[in-house]
Amino acid sequence: MAGPAKSPRAAAVSPQQAFLMPNGAQALIRTLVNSGIRVCFTNPGTSEMHFVAALDSAPEMRAVLCLFEGVATGAADGYARMTGTPAATLLHLGCGLGNGLANLHNARKGKVPVVNIVGDHATYHVPYDAQLQSDIETVARNVSPEFVWTSQVTSELCRDAVAAVKAACSWPGQVATLILPADVSWGEGGVAEPAPVIEPPAPADDATVQAVAEAIRAGGRSAFLLGGTALHEESLLAAARIAATCGVKVYAETFPTRMQRGAGLPAVERIAYLAEMAQIQLKEIDTLILVDAKAPVSFFAYPGKKSYLPHDGCKVLTLSTPAQHAACSLTRLAAALEAGRATPALSPASRPGRPRGKKLTAEKVCKAVGHLLPENAIIIDEAISSGLMLSKFTAGAPRHDLITLTGGAIGQGLPNAIGAAIACPDRPVIALIGDGSSMYTIQSLWTIARERLNVTAIIFNNASYSVLNVELERVGAEEIGPKARAQLDLHGPVLKLAQIADGMGVRSTRVTTPDELTSALQGALARPGPHLIEAMVPPALTGLKLKLLPHLLGSLDRVPLPVARMLKRKIAP
Ligand SMILES: Cc1ncc(C[n+]2csc(CCOP(=O)(O)OP(=O)(O)O)c2C)c(N)n1
Numbered sequence: 288m289a290g291p292a293k294s295p296r297a298a299a300v301s302p303q304q305a306f307l308m309p310n311g312a313q314a315l316i317r318t319l320v321n322s323g324i325r326v327c328f329t330n331p332g333t334s335e336m337h338f339v340a341a342l343d344s345a346p347e348m349r350a351v352l353c354l355f356e357g358v359a360t361g362a363a364d365g366y367a368r369m370t371g372t373p374a375a376t377l378l379h380l381g382c383g384l385g386n387g388l389a390n391l392h393n394a395r396k397g398k399v400p401v402v403n404i405v406g407d408h409a410t411y412h413v414p415y416d417a418q419l420q421s422d423i424e425t426v427a428r429n430v431s432p433e434f435v436w437t438s439q440v441t442s443e444l445c446r447d448a449v450a451a452v453k454a455a456c457s458w459p460g461q462v463a464t465l466i467l468p469a470d471v472s473w474g475e476g477g478v479a480e481p482a483p484v485i486e487p488p489a490p491a492d493d494a495t496v497q498a499v500a501e502a503i504r505a506g507g508r509s510a511f512l513l514g515g516t517a518l519h520e521e522s523l524l525a526a527a528r529i530a531a532t533c534g535v536k537v538y539a540e541t542f543p544t545r546m547q548r549g550a551g552l553p554a555v556e557r558i559a560y561l562a563e564m565a566q567i568q569l570k571e572i573d574t575l576i577l578v579d580a581k582a583p584v585s586f587f588a589y590p591g592k593k594s595y596l597p598h599d600g601c602k603v604l605t606l607s608t609p610a611q612h613a614a615c616s617l618t619r620l621a622a623a624l625e626a627g628r629a630t631p632a633l634s635p636a637s638r639p640g641r642p643r644g645k646k647l648t649a650e651k652v653c654k655a656v657g658h659l660l661p662e663n664a665i666i667i668d669e670a671i672s673s674g675l676m677l678s679k680f681t682a683g684a685p686r687h688d689l690i691t692l693t694g695g696a697i698g699q700g701l702p703n704a705i706g707a708a709i710a711c712p713d714r715p716v717i718a719l720i721g722d723g724s725s726m727y728t729i730q731s732l733w734t735i736a737r738e739r740l741n742v743t744a745i746i747f748n749n750a751s752y753s754v755l756n757v758e759l760e761r762v763g764a765e766e767i768g769p770k771a772r773a774q775l776d777l778h779g780p781v782l783k784l785a786q787i788a789d790g791m792g793v794r795s796t797r798v799t800t801p802d803e804l805t806s807a808l809q810g811a812l813a814r815p816g817p818h819l820i821e822a823m824v825p826p827a828l829t830g831l832k833l834k835l836l837p838h839l840l841g842s843l844d845r846v847p848l849p850v851a852r853m854l855k856r857k858i859a860p
């Protein structure tokens with residue numbers, strides 16, 4: 288297990304010095320503040336009481352109560368995606384950490400820095416195996432494989448904290464977990480530490496830049512696959528300059544951590560979630576160049592289908608690893624290809640019209656979002672199957688950031704909205720969430736109301752785990768009976784999400800027509816603050832469309848490529 292080096296400082300603290308020093312928790316919070324951490328998302332218990340008490344000793348640290356640990360961890364994730372600096376979480380022993388695990392998993396997959404402070408029993412209490420005693424390190428290791436550490440003495444606690452912050456903030460970002468026994472927290476003699484020194488990431492070396500430039504110059508069809516920080520403006524522009532000069536195609540990974548897009552930025556096509564479609568995108572690519580991304584693989588395995596998606600003849604090169612500086616690497620490559628001054632192709636400003644008709648659909652909700660999207664918004668997309676048309680309708684909307692479900696563990700979107708809104712109080716946050724996904728962390732709404740965050744959540748109530756109906760067809764499960772269907776169906780009772788939101792103090796509306804939806808969204812955007820719009824929509828894929836989809840996907844590699852591309856654009860643009 289990785290952890291900090293043992294500190295010689297313990298021996299250096301005299302009893303007189305210790306008397307004057309703060310307790311462990313106070314020194315710890317001071318150290319976190321020194322390290323640039325300004326928010327702590329909390330769900331505390333008895334073992335964290337000294338940490339809670341110490342919060343008032345640090346006015347710079349905002350403390351935000353979350354009513355479930357998955358909300359706290361997802362909020363920390365959303366915050367760091369927008370600021371690039373970690374927030375802290377305060378979690379209660381192994382069970383609290385376990386409750387927060389799914390969103391820590393999403394953060395890990397997104398290479399997002401998070402510093403978990405997990406309270407534990409006092410060191411001398413552990414052998415008694417009291418009710419809440421559990422193996423916290425084992426729980427933590429899955430999401431913070433490189434930094435899990437249990438502090439043992441107060442005098443070393445802050446050095447441990449600095450090591451945790453350093454691990455979280457070094458490239459690529461990661462989740463670091465510091466376990467804080469109650470006696471280490473309440474003990475006297477804490478010594479606050481200054482911020483750690485974080486080494487700036489290096490760009491790709493000359494040999495790599497030259498090798499990639501050679502491969503591009505050699506001809507054939509090349510494509511970039513941009514992920515992580517390579518989806519921020521500077522990298523996007525550098526890649527687009529190379530594209531304009533050398534004809535390289537630019538793809539984005541399927542689930543970006545944070546992607547900057549909209550009018551005035553390069554339009555970048557994401558690799559499709561459905562593997563059959565991703566294979567169409569990659570079919571004619573001879574050289575795939577990775578920039579802070581992994582070579583694409585299928586989200587799940589399907590009988591008889593490949594997991595690894597580039598075709599056998601495709602050469603895969605890495606320009607820049609997640610530990611390197613993507614933008615600098617791309618800029619160096621652009622210089623090597625004499626593309627540094629090229630004019631990149633940028634998305635023109637264009638918005639879809641106002642959605643019309645009597646029937647509200649998920650597509651029309653996405654259209655209304657594109658129609659009304661304010662300047663500089665943050666879109667959080669956990670709409671699952673209801674968001675299939677979102678990219679298309681927002682491509683020419685005013686520039687915005689897009690946050691997506693990096694690790695596939697649903698329940699990320701509403702917590703992310705908390706963190707993003709706290710990170711960027713001057714920017715509107717629009718969270719598009721499936722009804723099923725919303726219910727994992729619905730308590731987020733209470734924190735959004737309490738902190739008066741500028742979040743408009745649109746929940747697509749299709750009374751279904753709709754995407755799983757698609758998956759049920761795709762995996763080729765036979766004899767789908769009523770018991771199976773019932774596991775994917777959210778009728779009886781249909782959730783009343785606007786009422787649930789009202790009960791948590793968020794102003795809310797249930798809408799059933801395109802006009803109601805558009806007016807509700809207009810109203811919400813005109814009055815910054817918490818809003819929830821419950822959009823009553825049918826599942827995006829049902830009936831014949833749903834039945835035909837697996838056959839259509841199965842036939843994609845047999846039809847001419849232009850036809851396959853056209854079909855892809857129709858289903859998942
Ligand atoms: C933590 C976690 N549990 C379960 C799942 C499996 N799962 C994937 S999508 C989904 C349903 C999503 O439903 P909803 O948000 O309503 O979107 P829809 O499918 O209706 O578009 C479930 C349960 C998951 N991905 N993550």
Ligand SMILES: [Mg+2]
Nearest residue numbers: 722723751753
């Ligand atoms: Mg649903």
